[in-house]
Amino acid sequence: MTKKENSPRLYVRAVVLGHKRGKSNVHEHTSLLQIENVQSKEDSKWYMGKRLVYIYKAKTLKNGSLYRSMWGRVTRPHGNTGVVRAKFKKNLPCTATGRRVRVFLYPSNI
Amino acid sequence: MAEATAPKSYSLDAVKKPLKRARVNRPSKLRTSITPGTVLIILAGRDKGKRVVFLKQLESGLLLVTGPFKVNRVPLRRVNQRYVIATSTKVDVSGSDVAKFDDSYFAGEQKKKEKKSEGEFFETEKKEKKVVSQARKDDQAAVDDKILAAVASEPLLKEYLSARFSLTSGDKPHRMQF
Numbered sequence: 025m026t027k028k029e030n031s032p033r034l035y036v037r038a039v040v041l042g043h044k045r046g047k048s049n050v051h052e053h054t055s056l057l058q059i060e061n062v063q064s065k066e067d068s069k070w071y072m073g074k075r076l077v078y079i080y081k082a083k084t085l086k087n088g089s090l091y092r093s094m095w096g097r098v099t100r101p102h103g104n105t106g107v108v109r110a111k112f113k114k115n116l117p118c119t120a121t122g123r124r125v126r127v128f129l130y131p132s133n134i
Numbered sequence: 135m136a137e138a139t140a141p142k143s144y145s146l147d148a149v150k151k152p153l154k155r156a157r158v159n160r161p162s163k164l165r166t167s168i169t170p171g172t173v174l175i176i177l178a179g180r181d182k183g184k185r186v187v188f189l190k191q192l193e194s195g196l197l198l199v200t201g202p203f204k205v206n207r208v209p210l211r212r213v214n215q216r217y218v219i220a221t222s223t224k225v226d227v228s229g230s231d232v233a234k235f236d237d238s239y240f241a242g243e244q245k246k247k248e249k250k251s252e253g254e255f256f257e258t259e260k261k262e263k264k265v266v267s268q269a270r271k272d273d274q275a276a277v278d279d280k281i282l283a284a285v286a287s288e289p290l291l292k293e294y295l296s297a298r299f300s301l302t303s304g305d306k307p308h309r310m311q312f
Contacts, residue, residue: 032182032183032298032299032300032301033300033301033302034177034178034182034183034299034300034301035301036301036305036307061304061305061306062306062308067306067308067309068308070307070308071308128177128178129177129219129307130177130178130216130217131216131217132177132216132217132218132219133165134165134167134219134220134312
């Protein structure tokens with residue numbers, strides 16, 4: 025069995041664009057995400073409610089792993105071109121900007 | 135400030151009236167896309183990406199599915215509806231009898247908390263290897279046999295069920311027809 029068979033990708037890639045904000049006021053409780061291959065508000069509606077995880081590395085071992093995760097959910101579309109708002113259990117740190125977030129296909133509605 | 139209304143009786147042994155709104159546990163509504171025999175894609179867990187056959191919805195709302203085991207090593211197991219994508223592929227499961235399976239069948243054995251002695255306290259817990267009982271294997275075979283026959287009759291269905299679903303570059307799940 026190839027490696028692909030053993031560890032299939034069941035998430036969609038997304039990038040953190042930053043926090044919800046105006047010019048000078050930043051609302052850290054909501055992050056903005058750009059999901060790969062999603063370019064319209066209609067398309068982004070499919071992802072509403074889907075769970076997200078931001079994975080990062082740390083220096084110390086925790087629970088047997090150097091990787092740590094922050095979980096969240098896609099909450100609503102942001103604008104007309106597929107960008108999406110998301111809320112995480114704990115606000116995402118600013119170091120997450122420009123980095124990868126995994127958008128899972130669950131909770132599924134198909 | 136609203137005036138507090140006086141209670142109807144000051145009796146010492148006033149009986150509490152039971153709340154009329156008693157909470158009733160109902161199984162979650164089954165999606166119309168999921169009918170017995172539908173091939174489902176499991177989205178999370180150790181079997182993520184695997185295509186399994188749906189058998190029935192249990193009382194708790196969870197879905198009873200099977201690989202079949204010989205095809206993709208997924209045994210009779212429960213899966214949450216929200217962690218599953220229903221495909222349009224259907225397998226004929228009318229031959230299998232699944233009436234006897236319910237949530238109590240899958241309830242894990244209650245581990246007895248044994249009091250540890252001084253010496254044992256510092257020992258790390260010995261992990262007992264989980265052995266599948268013969269009864270489970272027999273049940274699996276009984277259900278799977280009819281399904282395997284139905285799978286064999288359809289061209290490429292066996293290969294389809296043994297292949298795992300995966301997203302690749304350029305895939306758009308929001309546009310996919312499952």
